[in-house]
Amino acid sequence: MKLNRKYIILIVMLVFILMLTAACSQKNDNDQSGQDQPVLDGKVSGDETTAKYESDDGETTFEASLTEEVSLPEDYPADNVPIYPNGKVNMAGKQVNGFVVSIKTDDSIEEVYKYYIDNIKIDSVQMSQVTAEVGMIMGLLGDFSVSVTVNPNNFDDDGKNLIAIAIGN
Numbered sequence: 001m002k003l004n005r006k007y008i009i010l011i012v013m014l015v016f017i018l019m020l021t022a023a024c025s026q027k028n029d030n031d032q033s034g035q036d037q038p039v040l041d042g043k044v045s046g047d048e049t050t051a052k053y054e055s056d057d058g059e060t061t062f063e064a065s066l067t068e069e070v071s072l073p074e075d076y077p078a079d080n081v082p083i084y085p086n087g088k089v090n091m092a093g094k095q096v097n098g099f100v101v102s103i104k105t106d107d108s109i110e111e112v113y114k115y116y117i118d119n120i121k122i123d124s125v126q127m128s129q130v131t132a133e134v135g136m137i138m139g140l141l142g143d144f145s146v147s148v149t150v151n152p153n154n155f156d157d158d159g160k161n162l163i164a165i166a167i168g169n
Helices: 002-021 109-119
Strands: 025-027 036-038 042-046 050-055 058-064 087-095 098-105 124-130 135-141 144-152 161-168
Touching (some): 109 161
Antiparallel strands (some): 025 036, 042 050, 050 058, 124 135
16 A cells, blocks of 8 residues: 555656646647647656656656655755754655755644744745644745745645645746
8 A cells, every 4th residue: 555655646746747847838829728838848757756857948856755754955945944843854856946845744733834934034924824724934035936834734644734845936
C-alpha cells in the first residue's frame, strides 16, 4: 500500500510541475477563445521520491516522501521564510523562478500562523488572516511573491495540519 501511495504522490507532483511550467505558452490557431494554450516541450523523469521536468526554459525538481523528511533545495531562502521547527518537510521543490514546500505538523493552525507572523522576514505583508480552518500570509520578498498557508491535513494520518509555502515570480 505504501508503494502505491508514493506513486500517487509522484503523479500529483508531476501534475503540479506541469501546471507550474505551463507559463510557457503559445497561440493555438484552433482555439476560438483567443486565449493562449500551454505548450509543454520537455522531459519528465523521476523515481519513487523525486520528479524532474527539464526544458529549454530550465529545470523543475520536486522531492516528496510519505515516511521520511525530504531536504530543501540548497538556495531556499530559509532566513526569510523559515521552515516550521515543529514540522516535517514532506515535499520540497525548486523551479526556475521559485520554490514550493509542504510541511506536516501536529501543531494547531493558530500556533503555526503565529510562528510565521513572528518569524517571516519579507519586504511587505499584503494579506494575513487566520480562522479555525486556515491561516494565510501573503506578501512580497524583492521580486518574489510569498505565500504561507496552513490548513487541515485531509490526505493521511501523519500530521494534523499541512503548511504550504510558495515563493515565486
